[in-house]
Amino acid sequence: MYDIAKRIKEIDGQYFTFYSYEKKRYEIHHRGQIGNTLALVVPYDKLDGRTLVLVQKSRRERMDEFLRETEKENEILRKKKVWETVKDIERATERAFSSSV
Numbered sequence: 001m002y003d004i005a006k007r008i009k010e011i012d013g014q015y016f017t018f019y020s021y022e023k024k025r026y027e028i029h030h031r032g033q034i035g036n037t038l039a040l041v042v043p044y045d046k047l048d049g050r051t052l053v054l055v056q057k058s059r060r061e062r063m064d065e066f067l068r069e070t071e072k073e074n075e076i077l078r079k080k081k082v083w084e085t086v087k088d089i090e091r092a093t094e095r096a097f098s099s100s101v
Helices: 004-011 049-057 060-100
Strands: 015-020 025-030 038-041
Touching (some): 004 049
Antiparallel strands (some): 025 038
């Protein structure tokens, strides 16, 4: 783990890393959060440098920037999906008309 848990704690001493055997995932928790300590779910199967970047990006101080980046990425994915759907419809229409002739 390259001391990733220790390096996460260096970002903020209230962070702690948890592996949920039930959900089979790593979770980053923050003791300072009110209610639930879960700060984020690690989307990778191991702790590595990507996890550090994710923790740094998701910090409250960077939340507005993080949300803008996420929205931008989501918009790109939405446009890609629309484009793929249009192409699928074009191919289906082409097949339908070519088989009826």
